[in-house]
Amino acid sequence: MTKKLLLKQSFHSILMLLACCHPGVMAATASMSVASFWQASDVQSPLLMAFMAGALLSASIGAISVSQQPLHRLIYATTTAVVLAYLANSAVYFAYLLIPLLLLQVWLALRTKQKRFQLIACLSLGGAVLALGGALYWGLSPGLVVAALLPVFFAELMLPKAATESVQQPGTDESKTADILELPDRAGFRTAFYDFRQRDPSAAMLVMIRLEGFQQVNFHLGREFGDLLLAQSANRIKQHLQHPDVMPIPLGNDVSRLAHLGGLHFVFVCSLVNQHHLHEQMVNEIIESTLKPFNVGNCTIEVKARASYVNCDEEQGQFENLLTCAFLALDSQPDSPIAPYQQQMQINRLEQQARLAELAHIDFRKELELYFQPVVRNEDGDIEFLELLLRWQHPKQGILAAGKFIEDIRIAGLALPVAQYVIERAAEIALALRMEGISMPLSLNLFGPEMLHEEFIEFIDRVLLEHQLKPGDLIIECPSSLFTSLDPQGIAMVSRLRSMGLRLCIDSFGETPVTLSKLPQLTVDYVKLGRSLTSDHGNQGSFKSVVRGIVEMQQIQACKVICEGVESPEQLQFVKSLNTFAAQGYYFARPLSSVGMISWLKQWRWEHPDDASAAPQPDSH
Numbered sequence: 001m002t003k004k005l006l007l008k009q010s011f012h013s014i015l016m017l018l019a020c021c022h023p024g025v026m027a028a029t030a031s032m033s034v035a036s037f038w039q040a041s042d043v044q045s046p047l048l049m050a051f052m053a054g055a056l057l058s059a060s061i062g063a064i065s066v067s068q069q070p071l072h073r074l075i076y077a078t079t080t081a082v083v084l085a086y087l088a089n090s091a092v093y094f095a096y097l098l099i100p101l102l103l104l105q106v107w108l109a110l111r112t113k114q115k116r117f118q119l120i121a122c123l124s125l126g127g128a129v130l131a132l133g134g135a136l137y138w139g140l141s142p143g144l145v146v147a148a149l150l151p152v153f154f155a156e157l158m159l160p161k162a163a164t165e166s167v168q169q170p171g172t173d174e175s176k177t178a179d180i181l182e183l184p185d186r187a188g189f190r191t192a193f194y195d196f197r198q199r200d201p202s203a204a205m206l207v208m209i210r211l212e213g214f215q216q217v218n219f220h221l222g223r224e225f226g227d228l229l230l231a232q233s234a235n236r237i238k239q240h241l242q243h244p245d246v247m248p249i250p251l252g253n254d255v256s257r258l259a260h261l262g263g264l265h266f267v268f269v270c271s272l273v274n275q276h277h278l279h280e281q282m283v284n285e286i287i288e289s290t291l292k293p294f295n296v297g298n299c300t301i302e303v304k305a306r307a308s309y310v311n312c313d314e315e316q317g318q319f320e321n322l323l324t325c326a327f328l329a330l331d332s333q334p335d336s337p338i339a340p341y342q343q344q345m346q347i348n349r350l351e352q353q354a355r356l357a358e359l360a361h362i363d364f365r366k367e368l369e370l371y372f373q374p375v376v377r378n379e380d381g382d383i384e385f386l387e388l389l390l391r392w393q394h395p396k397q398g399i400l401a402a403g404k405f406i407e408d409i410r411i412a413g414l415a416l417p418v419a420q421y422v423i424e425r426a427a428e429i430a431l432a433l434r435m436e437g438i439s440m441p442l443s444l445n446l447f448g449p450e451m452l453h454e455e456f457i458e459f460i461d462r463v464l465l466e467h468q469l470k471p472g473d474l475i476i477e478c479p480s481s482l483f484t485s486l487d488p489q490g491i492a493m494v495s496r497l498r499s500m501g502l503r504l505c506i507d508s509f510g511e512t513p514v515t516l517s518k519l520p521q522l523t524v525d526y527v528k529l530g531r532s533l534t535s536d537h538g539n540q541g542s543f544k545s546v547v548r549g550i551v552e553m554q555q556i557q558a559c560k561v562i563c564e565g566v567e568s569p570e571q572l573q574f575v576k577s578l579n580t581f582a583a584q585g586y587y588f589a590r591p592l593s594s595v596g597m598i599s600w601l602k603q604w605r606w607e608h609p610d611d612a613s614a615a616p617q618p619d620s621h
Contacts, residue, residue: 057084075104124151181234181260184249189259190319192249193269197317203272204247204312205279208326209237209286211264212304232294233303234258237266240285245271245278267326269312280338283307287337306330310341351397355405358394359412364421367393370429371591374604375443375562375584378575381608383601384562384582385441385475388426389591390418402445419446420459426474427467429594436598443475443505452486452493461500471501475526480509498523508564524559529580531565 060080064073109121184192197204211233214226241257247269248255258268270278290305308329315321325341328349333339362368371389376382392400409418426444433440464474476497486494498504505526563575566585575583592600 071108075108079105120151181231182251183234183258183260183266184251184256185259186261188251189249189261189267192247192259193319196247196269197312200271200273203276204269205272205309206267206269206312206322206326207279207283207307207309208261208323208330209266209283210306210308210330211266211290212306213302214264229294229301229303230264233290233305234260234266236289237286237305240282240289241268243270243278243282245274246282247271261323267323279309283309283338306337306339308339308341314341314343352408355394355408356412359405359408359414362414364418367395368418368421369393369399370422370425370444370594372442372594372597373584373591374588375582376588377582378580383440383604384560385443386597387477387584388422388429388442388444388594390422390445391591416453416456419456422446423460423463423474427463427469429597430469430473431467433598433601438598438601440601441472441475441503443477445477445507452490454493457493457496457500460497460502464500469501472503473501475503475505477505477507477528480506505562526562526581527559528562528564528584531585533563 057080060076064076105125106122109118109125193206211230214229238256238258246257248257249259258266261267270282272278275281287305287307290303293300293302308326310322310325310329312322314325325345328345329339329341332345332348369391371391372386373389374383375385375387377384390402390406392402392405394400409415422444426442430442463469494504503525504523505528506524507528508530509527560581561578562582562584563578563580564584566572566575566583566587568587571585572583572587589600
């Protein structure tokens, strides 16, 4: 039951009591003068006392029902019982017992920290004390005490819920964490920030630190160990903020230079008047310090820290807007340890929101198209296979590459439907090529986890049967990060794909950190080296040795290594010197629409007749 409804019902109860007592009260008071109406010694009206008792009881029940504090309910109930007993026989000792209860009511009002409630309670309780003194010394009616107390109970009904919760004893996880960290909270940091900017409006940076890696700690060791690890991490961060240019934040009788926003987020502000790159220096030191293992619960635990920073002059210097910018920078660059805020991020976010709204009504057949790019063998210069690339023919932004909207596809929950559409279109293209007498394998990119669903495996099996595709006609390219995080069930799903006649390719190998020891768990046919490994073709020293070592390792696993991003004859010569199997890039062809694929292939075969005659058939793989 809401407070508004209880308040309404309490008023209704008082009105009903008044209606029931109205004739009796009029009869009892008809012979009284105004001066003697409240004189208990002259005329004592039982109906009037009953009315006042009923009004007090109704208001008390309402206040007790909505109160969030057990102590409030206990004092309200005790006060009501003592007043009712006093109304019943006007015993003096009940009146004296009521005095400490009224003082407790004042104390409760002061604890709520609500000025309106405090004002009403103090005035009401002051009136009750005067009425009680009048009843004891001048013979006034005890009903005056009830009339004075009613506003206190009604004020409890109107007290906001948040205010009652604010006086609860700390017991939540957030309050316990705050006690352990002993750092200013968001509100304290906001106040200190505006005071600091008013005193010193010169250049300054707001820096946000996000800690990662706590989920497993909380799950395996428990929340208490997670809080202890958080406190140790905060202490390490504080050690690097002793510089006088870091904004001080009052904390009781002490001063802190780091604030806790809640969860795993910390924040501080540093002035750039004396050192223009002070924030960068501090961020690097903090990240390096958190990389050192922690010892919690006799366990060695590693924590990862990421940071973002935003100029305090951004967004008109508004505190909440600056925090939003710092969060946006962290979320926009999830793979970067340090993410400076840029205004372009706001534009990108607005564009992403617009794309997500458009994806909700997208027609795959009309707006999604497959382009293709050849993978050319280094040995004979012929095409090993054609990679199909997803493009979105956006009505406003033109043709968008997959990298522009793949993350939007995931967020919109369309990863599996889009993957199914791509598979079906690839099967249709493969069938069209065969009808033209062209045997050419096609590769297509999957986002990753959606290929491990039972529904997706069954869908591929059905498509292969319906289009009568041969083993080797389709090649699945997956990001390297997927293969390093597979559990036994995932490995079994990948093995099922191979058993169905699909070949596998690890895409963009080397672009992100990869645990190489996990790759041999799976048998794959191709490994594509990311363009970052082949772009610096002029470096013939240790870099070339590292890449050559990767190539040799994959060849031992019977994998054919393909180099991406080849755009010049020098790069092609470099990748050939690494003894790689094939290459791909703008040097051979830019992505072309699959609408003209058949014509392009015929033209290629006409221009490379010797290469075509040496080309192996898909079945030979």
